[in-house]
Amino acid sequence: MTGILLYLVFFLIVTLIYSIVVMGLNLQWGYTGLFNAGVVAFYAIGAYGTAVLMGPDRSTLIGGFGLPFPIALIGGMAAAGLGALIVGLAALRLRDDYLAIATFGIAISVQLVALNFEGLTGGAQGLIGLPRPLFSMFDSPNGFNLFYLGFVACMAALVYLALQTALGSPWGRLLKAVREDETAAASLGKNPAMVRLQAFVLGCTLMGLAGGLYVGFIGFVSPLDFLPILTFQIWAMLIVGGSGNTKGAFVGAFAVWGLWSVSGMAVSKLLPVQFQSQGGAIQTMLIGLLIVLTLLFRPRGLIGESETISRHAN
Amino acid sequence: MKKLLLSSICALGAMTGSAMAQDCEIAFGSVLSLTGPNAAIGKAIGDAGQLAVDQFNEAGGAAGCKVRYVLRDDQGQPNVGVDAAKSLVEIDGSPVILGSIASGVTLPILTSVAVPAKVTQISCCSSAPSLTELAAEGGTDGLWFRTLPTSRPQGIVMATLAHEAGLKTMAIVYVNSDYGVGLARDFKEAFEKLGGTVSQMIAYNEQQPSYRVEVNAALQGEPEAMFLVAFPADGATVAREWISFGGSSKLYLSNAMRADEFVHAVGADILVDAVGIDNAQISGESVSSFDAAWEKRFGSAPNGPGLHTMYDATAVALLAMEKAGKPNGRAIADNIRTVTGGEGEVILPGVEGFTRAKQLVAENKPFTYVGATGPITFDANGDVNGPYLIWGVKDGKLTTIDTWDIPRVDAATAAIEK
Structure with missing residues (x-):
């Protein structure tokens, strides 16, 4: 029984980290209608930024500043935000599928830079031996996991509350206005380009935060952590959870990542021994099937977008 | 509703309780890429691990129990692999993790699952030098091994x-x-x-x-x-x-x-x-013994990367667990160099060899496993020479x-x- 609980703590840490990414994407797609297909790029920048700032000093590497985790985390976020600003200024003039193609290309480029800029990122070898915050304070690794769950949960709650406040404000309505009809928003004297840039940078900064939290938890980072498939997984979480609703980020991350792990467990438990090595393929099909079914029966996601109606309308 | 949930949890608990009393079973967890970029080689590598476990069970199991081989797919993704490894260790109670293939999956499993939970990890296929570096820094706590020679x-x-x-x-x-x-x-x-x-x-x-x-x-x-x-x-x-x-x-x-x-x-x-x-x-009796067992089971020659090294990774872990007498990650890691490395009677792959090894463990006599990759000696960082x-x-x-x-x-x- 304790085993299941220990696993659950581990699982929830990962889920909450993903839910922060999904909240970032929700801000971009769910509220502002920006098709960001390069989620993993900003997640990677945050992760590498944090890793380089807090990693131990090594003769072969440029980085390794050994800074405390919170400072490294903020640095990683800042790096992701800065990256988003540059990308945003260049690419946000593109619409819909064009933006998707551009951001997807950026994600691939970031991964290639991570693979080749050996002096900074360790190349294909990755960065090893990254310290975990306050790890030595705990007698057992389980104590650390519990602490880290608390920390990640606080961060996720903070992000949630901040987003709810921001999205409930006039600025939040402005995002939706730009999503629904840019020309109309512009005719009201708003600057849609600025709004899009704000949403893009803020969302990407959140992705960077999640990347840093991931590194702090795993203690290792390599280019393999940032394959394009992760972008797909995050999108699946957003769609299944319900885009345009911040609560949906939690539901989606929990449901999709849960589906990923539970299907793996179920396949390895239920399949007869001689078919074990076919299990992987069955698991992948199962995941696809369940996502399709969810979308068929709940096309707007598990929690749909809440309607925005004026208080005065009746 | 609450009552129903509570009672079903209790029933579940009772079921697993009685299952444990009937026959003891030790899970042996393996994380490999069955889908994803390494899928072409992953499935056969999984089979090689299964073969070693089956042979050991035929010889009477390890540490007094039957061994259940649990194979999980990492889909070539570190996040999926880490999650699978964690559930193998905590839910299935596996004292070892065999895998993975890509070093970028093996490393995060090692740092975030195996080392914190004090579980032995043996890889058949990860060749990155950073694993040696991590071991030399003390980051693997002596729990890391691989059966594939590095450069x-x-x-x-x-x-x-x-x-x-x-x-x-x-x-x-x-x-x-x-x-x-x-x-x-x-x-x-x-x-x-x-x-x-x-x-x-x-x-x-x-x-x-x-x-x-x-x-x-x-x-x-x-x-x-x-x-x-x-x-x-x-x-x-x-x-x-x-x-x-x-x-x-x-x-x-x-x-x-x-x-x-x-x-x-x-x-x-x-x-x-x-x-x-x-x-x-490499040629010799121990290699042909594995080759013959593979052909008999799967009807083709064991051609392909990782088959011999995966078989040896599994066999070494099983022998070390038998020697340790308990499914404990730390104890297995401590015994891995005892069952390899050259002292005592030579044990070959296969049911016969494993039966003999079990006898020698019972008599408390030394033995050395010469595997599908020939003689195996792990150095201080868990690496082997070829x-x-x-x-x-x-x-x-x-x-x-x-x-x-x-x-x-x-x-x-x-x-x-x-």
Whole structure:
């Protein structure tokens, strides 16, 4: 029984980290209608930024500043935000599928830079031996996991509350206005380009935060952590959870990542021994099937977008 | 509703409780890429682990229990692999993790699951030097092993050869990939420890029409010879240009260039002074014993990467658990060097060998497992050495000049490390 609980703590840490990414994407797609297909790029920048700032000093590497985790985390976020600003200024003039193609290309480029800029990122070898915050304070690794769950949960709650406040404000309505009809928003004297840039940078900064939290938890980072498939997984979480609703980020991350792990467990438990090595393929099909079914029966996601109606309308 | 939930949880608990009382079972967890970029080789590697577990169960199980092989897919993704490993350790209670294939999946499993939970991890297929580095720093807590030789002994053997030939300054030209970078670095470290000097270390990118710039840079400082880490086609271009710009004909060549196309492309007459290295094909009773068992089970020869190393990874873990007498990760890691490494009666792969090993454990006598990859000795970082052959070109043909068996490789490694 304790085993299941220990696993659950581990699982929830990962889920909450993903839910922060999904909240970032929700801000971009769910509220502002920006098709960001390069989620993993900003997640990677945050992760590498944090890793380089807090990693131990090594003769072969440029980085390794050994800074405390919170400072490294903020640095990683800042790096992701800065990256988003540059990308945003260049690419946000593109619409819909064009933006998707551009951001997807950026994600691939970031991964290639991570693979080749050996002096900074360790190349294909990755960065090893990254310290975990306050790890030595705990007698057992389980104590650390519990602490880290608390920390990640606080961060996720903070992000949630901040987003709810921001999205409930006039600025939040402005995002939706730009999503629904840019020309109309512009005719009201708003600057849609600025709004899009704000949403893009803020969302990407959140992705960077999640990347840093991931590194702090795993203690290792390599280019393999940032394959394009992760972008797909995050999108699946957003769609299944319900885009345009911040609560949906939690539901989606929990449901999709849960589906990923539970299907793996179920396949390895239920399949007869001689078919074990076919299990992987069955698991992948199962995941696809369940996502399709969810979308068929709940096309707007598990929690749909809440309607925005004026208080005065009746 | 709450009551229903509570009672069903209780019923579940009771069920697992009674299941445990009836027959004891130890889960042996494996995380491999069954789908994703390594899917083509992953499935067969999974089968190799299954074969070892089945044979051990036929011999009567390990640590007094049946062993249940639980295979999980990492889909080639670190996040999926880590999650699978964590659930194997915490929910299935596996004392070991066998895997994974890609180093980028193996490393996060090691740092975030195996080491914190004190579980032994053995990989069949991850070759990254950073794993050795992490072990040397103490980051693996002695829980990490792999049954696949790294490029390090290859670099050491070549450096020793160059040193024995009386060379003092050498240039290194290498392909810019993790294989090339790793091997070049290993060679440089070993050659300098032996008192030599590396005058230039030049990386080249693959598939260029010419490497004049790289070769000219490598010629700076008048090296007496060149160590070339390359694949045949580009390697031939580099070697030809090296000679035509007046470089020494003493070429030291890495394993991938042991190919006829390389000799033809460069010209056999130019390569008379060249020496190369390659992994020696291991043969012997222990290897054929595994090959025969595989053919009997799957109806084809065990051709493909990782099969022999995965079988040995599983067998070594099972033998160590039998020796330890309990499914405990730390105890298994502590016993891995006891059941390999050369002391006592030789145990071969297969039901017969495992039965004999169990007897010897019961009698508290020493034994040593000689596996599908031949004799296995794990060094302090959990790495193994393999045998090598030294090749050259004679009468226009590739010939084997010398062979380095494992004790000789070990001796050379020890000479570098001291």
